[in-house]
Amino acid sequence: MSRASNDMITWGMMLRKLPSIAKALPRVVKGLNVANVKQPDQPCGLGWSFEHATHRNPDGPALLQGEVKLSYAQVNQWANRIAHYLITQGIGKGDVVGVFIENRPELLVTVLAVAKVGAISAMLNTSQTQQALVHSVNLVEPVAIVVGGELVEAYSVIRAQVAIDAARTWWVADQDTLRDPDEVPAGFISLMRASADCPTGNPASSQQVYLDDPCFYIYTSGTTGLPKAGVFKHGRWLKTSTVFGLVALDMRPDDVVYCTLPLYHATGLCVCWGSAIYGASGFAIRRKFSASQFWNDVRKYQATTIGYVGELCRYLIDQPPSANDRDNAVVKMIGNGLRPGVWSEFKRRFGVNHICELYAASDGNIGFSNILNFENTIGFSLMSWALVEYAHDSCAPIRNSKGFMQKVGKGRQGLLLAKIDDKAPLDGYTDPQKTEKVVLHDVFEKGDRYFNTGDLLRSIGFGHAQFVDRLGDTYRWKGENVSTTEVENILLQHPLIAEAVAYGVEISNTNGRAGMVAITPAESLATLDFSELLSFARQHMPAYAVPLFLRVKVKMETTGTFKYQKTRLKDEAFDPRKTDGDPIYAWLPGSDTYVQITEQVLADIHGGKFHY
Template sequence: MSHTTNDTITWGMMLRKLPSIAKAIPRVVKGMKAANVKDPTQPCGLGWSFEQATLRNPEGPALLQGAVKLSYSQVNQWANRIAHHLIAQGIRKGDVVAVFIENRPELLVTILAVAKVGAISALLNTSQTRDTLAHSLNLVAPAAIIVGEELVPAFSAVRERVSIDAARTWFVADRDTYNQPGIAPDGFINLMSATADSPSDNPASSQQVFLDDPCFYIYTSGTTGLPKAGVFKHGRWMRSSASFGLIALDMRPEDIVYCTLPLYHATGLCVCWGSAISGASGFAIRRKFSASQFWSDVRNYRATTLGYVGELCRYLVDQPPSADDSRHGVTKMIGNGLRPGAWREFKTRFGVNHICELYAASDGNIGFTNMLNFDNTVGFSLMSWELAAYDHDSGAPTRDAKGFMRKVAKGEQGLLLAKIDDKAPLDGYTDPQKTEKVVLHDVFEKGDRYFNTGDLLRNIGFGHAQFVDRLGDTYRWKGENVSTTEVENILLQHPNISEAVAYGVEVRNTNGRAGMAAITPAESLATLDFSELLAFAREHMPAYAVPLFLRVKVKMETTGTFKYQKTRLKDEAFDPGKTGDDPIYAWLPGTETYVQVTEQLLADIHGGKYRY
């Protein structure tokens, strides 16, 4: 991790920002008013804010994908027809509707309709299958599900394990269903045909949604292995869309956000779409990110704003330079995980003026935004936060003799703790015990409560922070959180593996951490068939969770705690020079098996010969 001291923000740097700060004050005041809905009887949230945007910009583009271009009025009326139908089918405020559709207009229209009813969308991760998918569904006991044609096979495989009435198992064809609803397979009801004749006026229910009502369940990788469902309330939607859209990005009706991030994650759905709605701006999406098509899409949609994660920026920087690199109308971008190493290069090569890096956790109560456009920072937060000293082996915050935690000095890295109070409530998870696990009590004084983010940050001055790393049992790879416990549990189901420890390791010039697992064979190394083992892992876990490296250990050391051992395994990573007698294997991109890592192969990996 780069932690150069020159990222510190000085008085001189702040003074140079004074003109832009002065200019921003009116919209900050307006944004803070919009963000802080305090009256529990005031209608608010996703449905309400979309209706407000429709009044502001009825004929302006709201959703764009490929040849599909829908105005705010069209999208609003489409969502209204679906909402009226859901209500007629008995879906009520507080009911859970599982939504399982890939990135396309139908996904957003469906989520919007569910929000207008006052029901809760459970946003299933579209790469989930089998046990994980069944677990995610059963965790929230949905009253209904809406499945895209592209995911019918995945849902059908677990359908018997989930009790959802067939009359509320809706289907959405994989085509432009605004114009052609398509035909549903047996056992499904075609949502678009069924809603075609419903009323298209705003349902009364969207005025009955208040700040404390849940809007979505967003799944985060649970440290226990299987996903947890984080609760995202309408009040938080207001805070998020106004903070990012109004305050940070100053979105207007003439703006268009281009987002290729998965819309079941909060960055794509709440930050990017929320920002677009807050400005009554356009929202252009793509099914899956494509580095080679990225800038031509940007030009086609006339985008002014990008949604990103760090990995996406790295893929773009890795594309061969082109004369068209800065020929586009993008002036600002919002997202997270852009590393200091790629920051300056991205800004200069692609000519994007403002990188609005943010830090937020979909299951947390704090957000940081780089509103003042400094380099290499997640910006500042309007919430109360502290960086606490922590134990490097266990990852737990340390307490002094009096039982309180210690704040780290400026420039030092510490564990980010966010104060829980009326201004920053914690919505938590659907499971209260899981929520209690992330809450710390009596932290700096008796009676205070803080949310433990599990992330390491550094204070670089003037309330600005820099993201350093994640602690604990998850790591990020390909923009997804990977649960080490989940990877371990799947590997242990393999008949030839008796023990498994999973962890993330850094690979030069990549973002996040690549998956690695130390495994002990049930009998001997000779019994492991590496191509069969890889096929097993790929079948049972999402692509981003499959370990890229394996370390074969005859016996796991149980000296010290398990965590301590993980720390050592992470440090030794996949360098055969450090792992003693344990052979290391790598899955190289484009191949179907694991091969042993030699000094030469290690040098090739470090030298960037393989594209991870």
């Protein structure tokens, strides 16, 4: 609680921010006007915005990666060729196109082309394989898919389990695809080759996309179960792009955003790219994050802005100090999950002036941003929200004797609820039943409706808040949401595991929660081969979802309603002194098996010997 009191915002702090407030106010007013599209037939969204950015800065850099540097005019013409080709293939408004490409310009050009047609890009997680990938594809019933050469093998494994016509199964070479010399894999059509001679002018369809038209399906694990597809509409894309690009970051054509975040997530795709497009700024990307090359890339692209998640910042802090740490042009950064212990150190070491920490969910209707550059806060939101009391065991909000929910006081943490109204509609999921599960009715008065974010926040004064933790059965690790149900279902396919309960646990000096699973062997502890078990998990799960800790139990305790006692398991975590004799095993960095945790191993983990 001491940190919370230290981070409370006072009148004195606000008075010192008056120059910042005066400077930001015109941007806030302009942003509200631009983002507040009301007419249902007013053109807006990704394609429309990119065409306007191209008109403003045609020769300025739009996409940069490695030695590739494409101007706004070049990217727009490339996307137009693909869009015209898609139209000839019968792709039209409302059709779903699966996009399965790693971070590279081809991914963004494809998404832009799909948006110009009025179709919907299903942003498939490139870490997914096998049944998780089958589920994600079939969930949205795409009429077509675009597969990067680097992911052909992963898609080929599940291809027979999805109903997509071979004539609409497009391939994008894993290289500079404008030249496209590679041989096309059997059963695929080269998208770039097929669209090479199509017109370069803006298609008429890009002016026929409106605020309520879906732009992306962005997958989220939500609170339970396999991934759900959150609907991200063009109106919301415009609002996100404007709020972060103008109000929060004041992006200009001479700015460059450097983003190593996965572009199938909203932070990279909508916040970072959207901010760059709003400012007609450059957008530099990398296939995968590299701590050792991060600042070299920043200098190479002359980036003024970086996108982050908290874990990324910690990796950069863990790099050996260098004399040129402050030799960069970065003045602002935007992202989420930055912990207080890293916040001030990051600004000091790398010379970054403004950390625009944000809070948003791709499946929600609310966003916060740290526009005024306070320390250790997600900032404030212009939407209507409340923090309410909740039950620690069920994670459900508590109602009082009158049937309404109870707000928590300033300085206390509570469950974040966001009001659903005309200003903040909830787009929800592709499955209406899934959407209804996150809507609360009659919260503070009869007839009102609120979105249950499933997240704990703390109010720190003057409308500002801090992120505390996630509730429910989803935890966050390596910047990814991990579904405990999905982890459990995969482990239960192993013939030697009878029961599995997954949850997240905290490791000192890391962000998020690491995966831990309590398992009951089908036979006995002696039958478990921990090397084989780790290999099995790594084969069937994305790297960030592989459990770092295992607890072996003879019998799993349940409640009277046969629910596993996850709260107790989380509290006892991976400390053998608290687990009533249950052996605990850890996958230590650099090893290929789980090893039993002794007092010395536990001390080494807590002491930071291992870099997770």
